[in-house]
Amino acid sequence: MVRLNKLKDQQGIIFNLLYSVVAIVIALLLGGILIYLSGHDPGKAYYHLVYGAFGNSYNLAQTLLNSTPLIFTGLAVAIGFQSGLFNIGGEGQLYWGALATAVTALTFPHLPGLILLPLALLAGALAGGCWGVIPGYLKARTGAHEVITTIMLNYIAILATTFLLRNYYKEAGPVDQTPLIAESARMAELIPFTRLSWAIFLGLAVVVLSDYLLKKTSIGYDIQAVGKNSAAAEYAGISVPGIYILTMGFSGAVAGLTGSTLVLGLFNRFITNFSPGYGFTGIAVAVLGRNRPWGVLLAALLFGALEAGGMSMQLYARIPADLMRIIQGLVILLVAAPAFIQLLVGSLLNRPGGGAK
């Protein structure tokens, strides 16, 4: 254990990565046993899992397509966490982002894409950011716990956007959705017929930007100082309430971009209840990614791969969807429970006698 901990200090990133790979392998082994016990062929199932996720360019695109929203929502949670805040409100923030983006794109259909696209993205980020600032402000001013307020604000956001849509922006017809946005406002497909847009690059850019912000800037230093010891941050002259508001705004903006990119790159309109809980899955992604931007990227890719691969596992190996969810759950559980794997790996590495008491 001791030796292991030392290793962890010295090569944190490499260790975390190695550790996560071990966790995934163990989870898949356990999942294999379950598949076998339920009367299916684990080999075939996993072949389709891997093939479905990475097998060809279309499958790979599906993996990336599934990952994209999770990069944003995972990052949003991770950023909040840097200042010690648990932003459960990603779901609500992304709905506002989506609506603001759609409305912007519908309002200025004649603007050239070069202006309209950034404008629509900005509107989404701003809307999500404002929605994030509310719980940040409540926390800073009244001490209201952000977990409670963000959860409640989720309901308000989802219902409010639905209300606005139905009353002001609804396209005639049975479905609660806006009309399609102008061609010029859409994010182009990267690979034809895969629906994968260059939103993924925007996600990558936000990862790089957040990582840089946290590590290399004074404001990033302040955010982390507040997250790790708010009393010491206060002592050093950092405005803790200010940082809470700022971080929640930033976190909300990133969550808002989830909605924006889905509208501009995938649906090309705003549809009610379009999110299958991206904001909540983002929490798991952030935990899995150890709340670090690059970790979130990898975790989101893993989630995307499991989603895409799971789909083909279900289709071609006839594995029930429930079983697939169990395997996904196992992966998350094991990667997120470092102590468990550490114990396991520790006992393997140290053998009897060499371990810590």
Added chain:
Amino acid sequence: MNVVELKNISKSFGNSLANDSIDLAVKRGEIHCLLGENGAGKTTLMKILFGLYSQDQGSILINGAEVEIKSPRQAIELGLGMIHQHFMLVGRLTVTENIIAGREPRRGILIDYAEGMRQVKELTATYQLSVNPGARVEDISIGEQQRVEILKALYRQAEILILDEPTAVLTPQETGELFAVLKKLKESGKTIIFITHKLKETMAISDRVTILRDGKKVATIATSATSPTELARLMVGREVILRVKKAAAMVGKTVLQADHLTYYHKKNNRQLEQLSFVIKAGEILGVAGVEGNGQQELEELITGLSRNSQGKIFFKGKDISSWSIRERRYAGIGHIPSDRLKRGLIPDFNLEKNLILGSEWQQPYARKGFLDYKVIRENSKVIIERFRIKTSGSQALVQDLSGGNQQKVIIGRELRREPELIVAAQPTRGVDVGAIEYIHKLLLKMREEGKGVLLISAELDELLSLSDRLIVLYEGRIVASGNTVDFTEAELGLLMAGQGRGGVKNGPTE
């Protein structure tokens, strides 16, 4: 006759050896001091004896018979009693209830409180431990609470009492009373093991003393045959200068002036009332007082962590009452906070990041909000070297440093900013003798360099040897002030307990 004998005891936590083959023999009816710096392994050794830890190797003999102590319950049955540093009492229960809890005299299925009360009264009379058996624990003083802890052990028929740094929380008067109690207990045949890192107490109370250093036993000697200087040398492992020498003060302009400073706290209503004092360049103003009499509030008011309700604070002639913490820091107020880990450091950050805490927006560490790690690393190297911080390097996490080294990180960081005024609150708390000596030197150096120092400390020795002038706080008021040379330790103790004659002692403070 050895009542307790520990043979060859070793205990490790992870890869650090807390106890390394320690032998200890305690005679019946003696007061035996266990002396050592923080982290020397004193408490670990006693927790092994009391069954809270199990040793990796070695044996324990009680009254000559080898025993295996697996739990405190077993230890109590063997006649051991331990009084911990932090009391284990229930505030809302009475003294009697606390003492008899777990061993209540019964009548049928009911607890016989009258009998319990009688037994407790008998104990207090026998050992002259004055405490009201019917009072609630939360209403009595710390000194009395400690007596309750001792009574708890005696009620369980303890013959051997282990006291873990019992004086850390006491006023000088209470310490005196405790020592009287201990002597009384010794007369009645009890054996006492007294854990401490204070030389003076060791000399005052013990018959014999065992010195531990870095988990090893250094020596056991009769107290009458040793001196504080020798003990300090054995404890630290090198010569230590116990008395600081300081030159006469070269007092300059007023750096800080507090003018009828008043503070009301909403929650517990603790307050500071009408504090007025000045600190001049080149002098150290000491603040004496029993903890909880307004020292922390004063510390927070001057540094901006809280705002004064009334009155004014002038720093170099400007009223800074409404300035933010950052503004005050930038203007030249340095701060060594009383709660090192809570306020002064970010334990999870590495050394170099901790060393720019509060300067992270300032040149040369940052330019327009972008950090320059080359400069930050260089800064950390300079401070590590200048302040002799023992660490594996700039990347080490601060939580992995020892208390003394953590304190050096704070002091190094604050002095590097070259403040005009430094607010030093409990700067040597929980720090070992070697580091104390060094920190004292640094504070005196600041004074020589013409800076103002506000020294808030619970250590009378420290205040008397470092400060040029003193103010004494009692219940949020200044009850006495004057030149340090005009106070004796006994007088200070009385003043701190609120029993002084008050008033200004020779010489003005304003």
